Amino acid sequence: MKNIPLLHIHESLGAKILPFAGYNMPILYEGVNIEHETVRNAVGVFDVSHMGEFLISGPNALALIQKITTNDASTLTIGKAQYSCFPNDKGGIVDDLIIYKMKEEEYLLVVNASNIDKDWEWISVHNDVNADMKNLSDEYSLLAIQGPKAIEAMQSLTSVNLSEIKYYHFEVAEFAGIQNVIISATGYTGSGGFEIYCKNDEVEHIWNKAFEAGTAFGIKPIGLAARDTLRLEMGFCLYGNDINDTTSPLEAGLGWITKFTKDFVNSExxxxxxxxxxxxxLVGFELIERGVPRHDYEIVDKDGNTIGIVTSGTMAPSLNKGIGLGYVTTPFSTPDSEIFIRIRKNDVAAKVVKLPFYKK
Known part of the structure; x- marks a missing residue:
């Protein structure tokens, strides 16, 4: 297991540390529900330094990115980010990612921790245009400062007007006295805030300054367990659960990032x-009766016939009801369709709903 740079801080704060995606990670501090509500109502900080960062540059950088991703990266301007995925050649997804246009001919690709080696190899194999590739994953840390009070809480740390950074845009600027920090208005919670990319030797200083600045706003450290309930309430996919090497972006509801205005791997x-x-x-569903859906539970129709499988499920802290994502046969995919989740031999009534589950 690899260790993230701030592991000692998380241990000193009493975090429950467990292996996740090849790293020892803080999963829990006070409890999922408390941490979840902190992010929904105030501001919380996730250490997600396990994520991978690749720098793709040179005259053919865009050509390579266009070939290996489904979205149209040619629409990116400097300071803008884009959600995308790497399709494989069998109809599935290698990984999902965020692409940042840093400069002309320079892009930062942020990928899932569990897929760093797989993604690097996949991009390398398809790099027949000699784009310059650098794997920066072991050099960079990432803090997600999330919640409705994030702008107000962090504004004293930078001269950049945080309220003016639009969703999926970013600035490279001074933050907490550190130069060249990426301040990105992205996140995985649906409650606003920023993701802060910095060098490993800078992250402890930034963590400490962020907590000093956020004290008056109720800032708290948040573990990966609450990150999962927050993203699920928004209906955001998690690689390895809701999307993987066998799920097509079109099945997964990612048609909006699949642009056929260009050729890419397996586009035909x-x-x-x-x-x-x-x-x-892939649909969102909520339970009509009491129960908690879990990964790999069967989804059945009223006659007990299997029609799909749950990919993610939880008791939603903001909604106080069982919710989940799962694949169902297309006839059952329309909102308000009646389905049942098989929980320990009991078929618990549920209905398909429009995403997101959580609406501000």
């Missing part, structure tokens, strides 16, 4: 799939 096959329609779809 995905185009045919779009024209013919998919056999199954």
């Amino acid at each position: 096959a995905l185009k045919v799939q779009k024209e013919n329609g998919v056999q199954r779809k």
